[in-house]
Amino acid sequence: MSATAQTAVQGEAKARSLRLWITAGPGLFWVVLFLLIPSAVLLGIGFFTADDYGTPVLPLTTTPFGQVAGFSPLGWDDGNIVILLRSLQQALVATLVSALLAYPIVFFIMTRAAAIRPLLLLLIILPSWTNQVVRTYAWLELMGPNAPLTWVAHALGIVPVHLGIAPGAFAVTTGLAYNYLPYMIVPLYASAERLDWTLVEAGRDLYAKGFGLFWHTVFPQTVPGLLSGVIFVAIPAFGDYVVPQLLGGDKELMIGSLVANQFTETPDWPYGAALTIIMLVFTGAGLVAFRLLTRKLGGADEATI
């Protein structure tokens, strides 16, 4: 290659990298400045000491993590462990409920005429476009004290007469499943749309029937969508703030409310930051497990950058 051609190639490469930074730079810079740096600051605060106002001061310490584990000057308390386990349980049950409902709905839509499928899908997504506070508040009117579903629960003797279903654990699960069901249905529908039905026919020719037929021919093909749905539901449900606040009350405190309280009602920033770190560790562990599972089960063919 001649010297001039080489400089031309180098010049071209330089121009391309310059163009990349001019176009992608501002957006990336924005996210780094206004999200990555702030979250790094938040995580760092977890290692500071809280002063009397709950603001972080030196020296560096691991006391906040002791607080997370339940240690305080008064001794050890299992409150935080209970809250963490409750959040995990609520997220898991909400995810399971959404998945169990999503399968019949997705295949219900798939078996309808092609022309009305987009409409049926839209009807699933539509409620999630209203604000989360309004959506959650709506359930309060169905399950709060002196509300229609509560009357039914009273009649069946499930709930004491002077109480409502909300606030309570069942109301939180319902609220979470309601809020995040569309996030399960949409990815699952995307994988069901690409389903290879000839495999189903082949299975039937080999005398597979009923649930066995579904389990061996349909289910494996929908695993990528299911796993995406699990991530889209479990992660936000685990850290949700609005649903446990409005439908759970003080007895059903979840980790989101516990974190938020450290920055609003009774400020203790280092403790709140340490709680956030634990929350992110669990979220991260879930994501890693998801990556490993998708690799093993051969999914993750979604278009990614």
Next chain:
Amino acid sequence: MSNVVPRGVRAALSGISWPVYILLYTPLALVAYYSFAPAPNQLGHSLHGYGVLMRDGSVGAALRRSLILAFASAVVSTALGTLLGYGLSRFRVPNARGIAANIPSLIIYTPIIMPSLVFGISELIFFNFVHSYTGLLGAGLSTMVIAHITFQVPYIALTVFARLAGLDQNLFEASHDLYANGVKSFFFLTVPVVRPAIIGGFLLAITLSIDDFTISFFTAGPGSVTLPIYIYGAIARKGISPEINALGTLMIGTVMVLAIGQFAFTRIREGRAKLIPE
């Protein structure tokens, strides 16, 4: 394809699905029904709740703030996100392999994956620090706009990227051969091609902004109460009331009308596009 599904299974699918559809809309319908109650949990019809709403000046102010927030953030994030999606689809990070080459996508996915509570609190602390050291960015509408732009940018970038990823790269060569420089080919090739993605991204950004509560809640100041924050505060203060139901009804109704209108609009356009021979 789906004719493989036997009739009995179809019936079972319908039997499960229709009740879920009804359940999805029951709570929303109940909000609308109770909005006409004369007082909380009382039966009867009255426009009392709507009257209270109209006389309450703070609701109008909150609505105005919500709209300013949605539009201002969507405009900026659409510009940033479109450029970002375009840049990432056209150019690669030079001399980068492995993790280094993935840095842009890691940055883009962070706001999507991060729990919104962590997102909101990070912003709260950051703005608080910036404000105490520089006096800039006190909590208010401006900090909310910044936070909303931050969570909208990745969605727009991904939408635009997805559209451009399917585009024949030779088109850019062709425009180059026809003496279009970078700026010209951006405006005369890229922009027309991605216009649907840009419009879709802009609408998505507005939807995301209107739907958000948690991030808004932690970045708002005392003078920047938007509609969701107003409703949340009202529920915390006095529980269920006809005027909150009235406000909720108006919000639900607006979203429904807009969504169905948009759906019908795209259907009609698609229908028309089919009539034009290619």
